[in-house]
Amino acid sequence: MGSDSRRHFLAGIAATDPALAQVFENESRRQQNQIELIASENLVSRAVLDALGSHLTNKTVEGYPGKRFHGGAEFVDVAERLAIERTCELFGSRFANVQPHSGTQANQAVFLALLEPGDTILSLSLSAGGHLSHGAPPNMSGKWFDVVHYGVHSETCLIDYSQAERLAAECRPKLLIAGGSAYPREIDFERFRRIADRAGARMLVDMAHFAGLVAAGVHSSPVHLADVVTCTTTKTLRGPRGGLIMSNDEALAKRIDSAVFPGMQGSVHLSTVAAKAVCLGEALTPSFRDYGRQVLANARALAAELVSNDLNVVTGGTDTHLLLLDLRSRDLTGIEAENALAAVDITCNKNPIPFDPPAPSKWSGLRLGVSAGTTRAFGSQEFAEIGAVIAGRLTGTMKEEEGRKRVAALCQRFPVYRHRLR
Numbered sequence: 001m002g003s004d005s006r007r008h009f010l011a012g013i014a015a016t017d018p019a020l021a022q023v024f025e026n027e028s029r030r031q032q033n034q035i036e037l038i039a040s041e042n043l044v045s046r047a048v049l050d051a052l053g054s055h056l057t058n059k060t061v062e063g064y065p066g067k068r069f070h071g072g073a074e075f076v077d078v079a080e081r082l083a084i085e086r087t088c089e090l091f092g093s094r095f096a097n098v099q100p101h102s103g104t105q106a107n108q109a110v111f112l113a114l115l116e117p118g119d120t121i122l123s124l125s126l127s128a129g130g131h132l133s134h135g136a137p138p139n140m141s142g143k144w145f146d147v148v149h150y151g152v153h154s155e156t157c158l159i160d161y162s163q164a165e166r167l168a169a170e171c172r173p174k175l176l177i178a179g180g181s182a183y184p185r186e187i188d189f190e191r192f193r194r195i196a197d198r199a200g201a202r203m204l205v206d207m208a209h210f211a212g213l214v215a216a217g218v219h220s221s222p223v224h225l226a227d228v229v230t231c232t233t234t235k236t237l238r239g240p241r242g243g244l245i246m247s248n249d250e251a252l253a254k255r256i257d258s259a260v261f262p263g264m265q266g267s268v269h270l271s272t273v274a275a276k277a278v279c280l281g282e283a284l285t286p287s288f289r290d291y292g293r294q295v296l297a298n299a300r301a302l303a304a305e306l307v308s309n310d311l312n313v314v315t316g317g318t319d320t321h322l323l324l325l326d327l328r329s330r331d332l333t334g335i336e337a338e339n340a341l342a343a344v345d346i347t348c349n350k351n352p353i354p355f356d357p358p359a360p361s362k363w364s365g366l367r368l369g370v371s372a373g374t375t376r377a378f379g380s381q382e383f384a385e386i387g388a389v390i391a392g393r394l395t396g397t398m399k400e401e402e403g404r405k406r407v408a409a410l411c412q413r414f415p416v417y418r419h420r421l422r
Helices: 002-010 018-033 046-052 076-091 103-114 140-144 161-171 189-199 211-216 250-264 270-283 286-308 334-342 371-375 380-395 400-413
Strands: 095-097 120-124 146-150 175-178 202-206 228-232 243-247 322-326 349-351 365-369
Touching (some): 046 270, 076 095, 095 250, 103 243, 120 161, 211 286, 243 250, 286 322, 334 349, 334 365, 380 400
Parallel strands (some): 120 175, 202 228
């Protein structure tokens, strides 16, 4: 029994589970040898990885710091308080809940706090860049609530605020949502605040994708305008997978806390909360502001290179870390383009563009993001090179072998960490 106990505490995964250890090794190699352009991904710091694999994973707690349903929480309470304090300092909010397991669950907790089944939500349509959890038909939010969608102008693909205002006056939503997963431009939060006020609606901003840019001061903040703000700590915040909820309204914050626990979730994922605290602390440093500025510069450099190669960038550019390609003029579907780039070790994802058919196999868009590459230390010159490879592959002017060589050269110049398996 003693030797079994010793092995339990000391043996690493390479010794105890070689099959899974090989998965880790293969994924580590993939991240080193491919260029990651999926907009919802990033590369966390070693410190975030340390927190995710820490002893805090052994501890079970429910409730909130100082008011737990389990004993022995005196040290993990410190970790959660740090995450809360850093969230409030970073974004200028009075209250924060750091327990949501994801951005979607953060949104669901807001719905539980503010809505009853059948209430009306007004949000950006999925095809125009919205998010599944904002009322898309397959999602719980689309099944439980009466959802009305505003969209974008057909010529510019920019949000049609006049349409949103008209729909709000007609349907009188209980909740107006701004934000999405594939909208590349800054959103006019002040105008949405006016629309919500005229309709008597609460306003939720989901800034999951651009939260890191807000933290870096290169994107406008919705925190002082919205009733509640949600985000993830992945993507541009460069942290673990999980969600945050912020508010400046004390009564609303209490309702949100109750909605998260006991309403939506049970035990806290403490190692993830600690990792959130780490990434939020990193985001408070001057170097993170430099990172945010470079993300924006890189996204614009990539967009400019693609436009110069006669590829259609939706809205003509970007104000965030992501951009969308409209592939209709190239007679390509999103999945065909995704596969063409995967063949040269560039990872991205198909995506609907405004007014696309609903079937994913017929989507005409490709979503590209620069957050992970920027973490890797790619600058504007490197992203111009990446844009040239993308353009060459999608226009048929670059052979697969040349594309792979150019990607490999970039990856070798900018290494990432490797897992050390024991």
